[in-house]
Amino acid sequence: xxxxxxxxxxxxxxxxxxxxxxxxxxxxxxxxxxxxxxxxxxxxxxxxxxxxxxxxxxxxxxxxxxxxxxxxxxxxxxxxxxxxxxxxxxxxxxxxxxxxxxxxxxxxxxxxxxxxxxxxxxxxxxxxxxxxxxxxxxxxxxxxxxxxxxxxxxxxxxxxxxxxxxxxxxxxxxxxxxxxxxxxxxxxxxxxxxxxxxxxxxxxxxxxxxxxxxxxxxxxxxxxxxxxxxxxxxxxxxxxxxxxxxxxxxxxxxxxxxxxxxxxxxxxxxxxxxxxxxxxxxxxxxxxxxxxxxxxxxxxxxxxxxxxxxxxxxxxxxxxxxxxxxxxxxxxxxxxxxxxxxxxxxxxxxxxxxxxxxxxxxxxxxxxxxxxxxxxxxxxxxxxxxxxxxxxxxxxxxxxxxxxxxxxxxxxxxxxxxxxxxxxxxxxxxxxxxxxxxxxxxxxxxxxxxxxxxxxxxxxxxxxxxxxxxxxxxxxxxxxxxxxxxxxxx
Amino acid sequence: xxxxxxxxxxxxxxxxxxxxxxxxxxxxxxxxxxxxxxxxxxxxxxxxxxxxxxxxxxxxxxxxxxxxxxxxxxxxxxxxxxxxxxxxxxxxxxxxxxxxxxxxxxxxxxxxxxxxxxxxxxxxxxxxxxxxxxxxxxxxxxxxxxxxxxxxxxxxxxxxxxxxxxxxxxxxxxxxxxxxxxxxxxxxxxxxxxxxxxxxxxxxxxxxxxxxxxxxxxxxxxxxxxxxxxxxxxxxxxxxxxxxxxxxxxxxxxxxxxxxxxxxxxxxxxxxxxxxxxxxxxxxxxxxxxxxxxxxxxxxxxxxxxxxxxxxxxxxxxxxxxxxxxxxxxxxxxxxxxxxxxxxxxxxxxxxxxxxxxxxxxxxxxxxxxxxxxxxxxxxxxxxxxxxxxxxxxxxxxxxxxxxxxxxxxxxxxxxxxxxxxxxxxxxxxxxxxxxxxxxxxxxxxxxxxxxxxxxxxxxxxxxxxxxxxxxxxxxxxxxxxxxxxxxxx
Numbered sequence: 005x006x007x008x009x010x011x012x013x014x015x016x017x018x019x020x021x022x023x024x025x026x027x028x029x030x031x032x033x034x035x036x037x038x039x040x041x042x043x044x045x046x047x048x049x050x051x052x053x054x055x056x057x058x059x060x061x062x063x064x065x066x067x068x069x070x071x072x073x074x075x076x077x078x079x080x081x082x083x084x085x086x087x088x089x090x091x092x093x094x095x096x097x098x099x100x101x102x103x104x105x106x107x108x109x110x111x112x113x114x115x116x117x118x119x120x121x122x123x124x125x126x127x128x129x130x131x132x133x134x135x136x137x138x139x140x141x142x143x144x145x146x147x148x149x150x151x152x153x154x155x156x157x158x159x160x161x162x163x164x165x166x167x168x169x170x171x172x173x174x175x176x177x178x179x180x181x182x183x184x185x186x187x188x189x190x191x192x193x194x195x196x197x198x199x200x201x202x203x204x205x206x207x208x209x210x211x212x213x214x215x216x217x218x219x220x221x222x223x224x225x226x227x228x229x230x231x232x233x234x235x236x237x238x239x240x241x242x243x244x245x246x247x248x249x250x251x252x253x254x255x256x257x258x259x260x261x262x263x264x265x266x267x268x269x270x271x272x273x274x275x276x277x278x279x280x281x282x283x284x285x286x287x288x289x290x291x292x293x294x295x296x297x298x299x300x301x302x303x304x305x306x307x308x309x310x311x312x313x314x315x316x317x318x319x320x321x322x323x324x325x326x327x328x329x330x331x332x333x334x335x336x337x338x339x340x341x342x343x344x345x346x347x348x349x350x351x352x353x354x355x356x357x358x359x360x361x362x363x364x365x366x367x368x369x370x371x372x373x374x375x376x377x378x379x380x381x382x383x384x385x386x387x388x389x390x391x392x393x394x395x396x397x398x399x400x401x402x403x404x405x406x407x408x409x410x411x412x413x414x415x416x417x418x419x420x421x422x423x424x425x426x427x428x429x430x431x432x433x434x435x436x437x438x439x440x441x442x443x444x445x446x447x448x449x450x451x452x453x454x455x456x457x458x459x460x461x462x463x464x465x466x467x468x469x470x471x472x473x474x475x476x477x478x479x480x481x482x483x484x485x486x487x488x489x490x491x492x493x494x
Numbered sequence: 495x496x497x498x499x500x501x502x503x504x505x506x507x508x509x510x511x512x513x514x515x516x517x518x519x520x521x522x523x524x525x526x527x528x529x530x531x532x533x534x535x536x537x538x539x540x541x542x543x544x545x546x547x548x549x550x551x552x553x554x555x556x557x558x559x560x561x562x563x564x565x566x567x568x569x570x571x572x573x574x575x576x577x578x579x580x581x582x583x584x585x586x587x588x589x590x591x592x593x594x595x596x597x598x599x600x601x602x603x604x605x606x607x608x609x610x611x612x613x614x615x616x617x618x619x620x621x622x623x624x625x626x627x628x629x630x631x632x633x634x635x636x637x638x639x640x641x642x643x644x645x646x647x648x649x650x651x652x653x654x655x656x657x658x659x660x661x662x663x664x665x666x667x668x669x670x671x672x673x674x675x676x677x678x679x680x681x682x683x684x685x686x687x688x689x690x691x692x693x694x695x696x697x698x699x700x701x702x703x704x705x706x707x708x709x710x711x712x713x714x715x716x717x718x719x720x721x722x723x724x725x726x727x728x729x730x731x732x733x734x735x736x737x738x739x740x741x742x743x744x745x746x747x748x749x750x751x752x753x754x755x756x757x758x759x760x761x762x763x764x765x766x767x768x769x770x771x772x773x774x775x776x777x778x779x780x781x782x783x784x785x786x787x788x789x790x791x792x793x794x795x796x797x798x799x800x801x802x803x804x805x806x807x808x809x810x811x812x813x814x815x816x817x818x819x820x821x822x823x824x825x826x827x828x829x830x831x832x833x834x835x836x837x838x839x840x841x842x843x844x845x846x847x848x849x850x851x852x853x854x855x856x857x858x859x860x861x862x863x864x865x866x867x868x869x870x871x872x873x874x875x876x877x878x879x880x881x882x883x884x885x886x887x888x889x890x891x892x893x894x895x896x897x898x899x900x901x902x903x904x905x906x907x908x909x910x911x912x913x914x915x916x917x918x919x920x921x922x923x924x925x926x927x928x929x930x931x932x933x934x935x936x937x938x939x940x941x942x943x944x945x946x947x948x949x950x951x952x953x954x955x956x957x958x959x960x961x962x963x964x965x966x967x968x969x970x971x972x973x974x975x976x977x978x979x980x981x982x983x984x
Contacts, residue, residue: 023543026536027517030524038528042715043733046516046769050730053513057547225532240540243533279536 007074011082014070017061018089019280024058026240028108033237033245037229041116048112055108056101063097081283084465088282091164098147107140111409118408119232125398127379130408134375137410138368145369155366158413162289163420164467168366170480171416174423175359177482182355183389185493189340189352190391198328198336202252207320212248212261214316218446219265219299221246226268233405234260234347236267236296241279244268249347255337256348262304266296269452273460288468289414293421294428295459301351301422302429303451308443310334340493342390344399351422352489356389358419361404365412426485427476428459497564501572504560507551508579509770512730514548518598519729527719527737531606538602545598546591553587571773574955578772581654588637597630601899608898609722615888617869620898624865627900628858635859645856648903652779653910654957658856660970661906664913665849667972672845673879675983679830679842680881688818688826692742697810702738702751704806708936709755709789711736716758723895724750724837726757726786731769734758739837745827746838752794756786759942763950778958779904783911784918785949791841791912792919793941798933800824830983832880834889841912842979846879848909851894855902916975917966918949 028051035047071090077083096104114133121130141158148157153168160166212228221228224242231247238244246264250257270286278284286292303309314333318325325333340350346357364381367373373381382401383394394400406414432454433439439451458475466474473479518541525537561580567573586594604623611620631648638647643658650656702718711718714732721737728734736754740747760776768774776782793799804823808815815823830840836847854871857863863871872891873884884890896904922944923929929941948965956964963969 019539020543020547023540026540027521027544030540031517031520034520034524034528038524038717040713040715040717040733043730046730046732049509049770050513050516050520053510054517057510057551061547223530225530227528227530240533240536242536243530280539 007077010070010073011077014067014074014086014089015281017067017070018085018282021058021062022240022280022282022284024054024061028054028058029237029239033239035112036115036233036235037231037247041120044113044116048109048116051112052105052109056105059096059099059101059104063093063099063101067093068097081278081465085281085283088464092282095161099144100147103140103143103147107144107410110136110140114408114410115405118402118405122232122398122402122405125396125402127397127402130402131376134378134407137407137412138375141369141410141412153366154369155413158369159416162414162417164288165469166290166416166420171362171420174420174480174482175355175362175416178355178419178423178486179359181486181489182352182359185352185489186340186342186356186390189493190342192339194335194339194341195332196336196339196341198325198333199254201254201321201324203255203321203324205250205252208250208255208257211255211258211317211320215258215262215304215313216246216265218312219262219448220269220452221265225272228261234264236264236271238268238271238285241276241284244272254348259300259304259337260347263296263300266299267292269299269455270295270460273452273456274463275461278463278465283463283465285464287462287464287466287471289417290420290424291459291468291471293418294424295421295455297418297421298425298429302425303443303448305338305351306440306443307334308440310337311444312446338492342392344386344392344394345403347403352493353390355419355422358415360385360389361415362419365415369412420480423480423482423485424472426488427472427478427481428455429488430484431458431476497567500560500563501567504557504564504576504579505771507557507560508575508772511548511552512770512772512774514544514551516730518544518548519727523727523729523735525602526605526723526725527721531610534603534606538599538606541602542595542599546595549586549589549591549594553583553589553591557583558587571768571955575771575773578954582772585651589634590637593630593633593637597634597900600626600630604898604900605895608892608895612722612888612892612895615886615892617887617892620892621866624868624897627897627902628865631859631900631902643856644859645903648859649906652904652907654778655959656780656906656910661852661910664910664970664972665845665852665906668845668909668913668976669849671976671979672842672849675842675979676830676832676846676880679983680832682829684825684829684831685822686826686829686831688815688823689744691744691811691814693745693811693814695740695742698740698745698747701745701748701807701810705748705752705794705803706736706755708802709752709938710759710942711755715762718751724754726754726761728758728761728775731766731774734762744838749790749794749827750837753786753790756789757782759789759945760785760950763942763946764953765951768953768955773953773955775954777952777954777956777961779907780910780914781949781958781961783908784914785911785945787908787911788915788919792915793929793933793938795828795841796930796933797824798930800827801934802936828982832882834876834882834884835893837893842983843880845909845912848905850875850879851905852909855905859902910970913970913972913975914962916978917962917968917971918945919978920974921948921966 031047031051031054035044039047071086071093074086077086110133114137117130117133121127145154145157151157155168159168159171216228226244226246228246228248231249234247234249236244236246246261246268248257248261248264270292274284310330310333314330318328338350340352342353343349346354349357364373364378368375368378379397379401386392386394386400432451436450436454442448442450459471462471521537521541521544525534529537561576561583564576567576600623604627607620607623611617635644635647641647645658649658649661706718716734716736718736718738721739724737724739726734726736736751736758738747738751738754760782764774800820800823804820828840830842832843833839836844839847854863854868858865858868869887869891876882876884876890922941926940926944932938932940949961952961959969
């Protein structure tokens, strides 16, 4: 029996499925970048309708039968395609269409409610939306067979095969070291004045454009917009969208832009032959973060990068930076400085922000912490881990939009991404030599090309763990990351 | 037998159908305002997929059976809903799903090709896309029973019940008068220097914002963006999007913005109870244009409007307008001045631009004019009707995007909208008295409220001809429009 016919048929269905995802991503991007606020309710209906149609089509018996016929394929890419399609089909099949629609609707109204609640630092207005998300999440988890931790069901969505236990193992290893690094550097009297601006927004965009251009952003296929909570998305081939959030009082936006570039370049450099298939996207959230975090930190906070870019930045902000030496500035952007906001955090405290969220997500799901008590618990734990006092919920529990769109289980992948990024970085440096010298010339092409060859182009051909093995020869391992931090902050 | 159940079921299907339209409108808006150019090909696939799914769902037997069960309803709105749903179902049912998908795909790649062709004034690169559109349009027409003119099938899409013969009757009445008005005023030596700028783009946006705010635009529900070829769209309730095209060398953008406001306010003021039904949109293209053209011309070129707004405009462009008196400026924006571009045209020559397009569309469809010969025919007829020499295709046959997205049959509705707008205007003035005095105070609320009451709120409850009867007591009649022009340009 030939597999050509069922394979073609499956590919056609998957291509249409990808088209639906493309549409949903444009709607999502639009709702967070463009849509007038009053449009949120109608938009949530639309998301629910598209999701239901998409879900019904994809979870059909026909897809299941095609997958069965395609059990063993010789071609490596086709086999990977069928493997991933089966994983997604089996997961989606467990979710009733109605629940899929309800979740899409809750995300649409949830993110709009979060946006307003954060702007007004009004926790009470957001609480019912969070409770609704938690209720839906519990119903979602119930669709799956019991796992060691209910949380595993959610993690597996973002990170195939990852369990809460594995995350705990890594985070436990990190937590003590991070806390002690923070303690050791709490009293460093580094001057952060050069980072407090004012930095006029238009000049920040000039700075961002300059860096993005050097990294390889080009207008034919990319765009950059302002939004409340930055993200990157690729609706489809040739359409990469970064967002950033710019305020006059700091340069966070510049690092955020570099972060989102990392997501964008991963998606952009995937082999175009994989487009409109499930393989045509990054393979997992942690691998994705392992590509965004290094452009922000390993590149964007490196000495070489600032040797190249500081003179230009100084030219853009002469009032603030005229008397600030490159070394002073370099130390300022690399200082350990416990703060309130995850997105602004340095490389050390960042992990503690994530660990806090990982713990809270689990406690919320098991009911150990009630949603209504979250601000209190949040504030207490911020004091405990980072020693900071949270002045209001906008700078506390309302700062991130993830929970408003039901993203429970995503946060840990940021920190796993940090861990993986250093594992990959060591490999790249072993092969490419000193990258800092190239960065100091404004050259980032060799790094990008190496990452394209080893990571980006494969899309989701390899599951995350296998990709990590192929690139580094190792399992997930926090030691290189800890070594990097220890050396850097010695 | 109760109708409650099939009616609810039909409404649920129509609501989902409206959600698909909402998604398609966001994708369309996005592709013309936001999408990086390289994304066009993938986007066209998405449009085709959504269109096919939507078409398949809407043209199902189930919808036909529900419509049959709902043949006679007492409630006026429900009866109107079923009437319109039946009209749309019967039209859609004739179109094979595959053809609907092909058309959506051709529109996506067509408008992207047009955008590049216009920018480069490169007719040859656009020709294959136009030929493809014509081929699809002929296949589309073949799905319908023979009509007096094949063109009637297309017209009826935009303007229920309208035929080419009726259009010809109106246009023939107009053409002679318009040509003679142009002849009579060709030699008017009005100074157009005050309209040639330069007008810095940022200040043009300030001017547009100021006018829009006075008209009733508010950011909670509306937005305004830059695009190559302006349009307005309402993806859904609470989400009104206007676009404009701003160049430093003239103020066309300001009039365009007022034009699109007219489309926007019609959609915005539709009774929210009609949302997510086929009644929740403007009733036809000509009625829509009868609401956009007056905000641009009857309001936006009126003496009262400029009494209020000219001092503010002068403040925004002191370099150009400092020495220009209000009366000089007022005459300049109302001068008859034959030109190349429809969108920039005065109220008299505008009709001739439309008549040209109406004639060419028919000739293209019958094959009397071959697509490849279009630039030559276009240029010759521009010389004949308007006495102008077309320097290149960007300022000629490539100026409008309509044909790139298969909009054949739409152009006539612009001019029918002009005709209808004056019929409605006379009625409004009879009831509201002198509007100019209010405009001179920057007050537009009474006009808007009158239009809301008589036109906007009804959405598509009444077919266009019936709405016109209800508002004006008349049939389509070009005489008030001609009377208006004769008086104005006496």
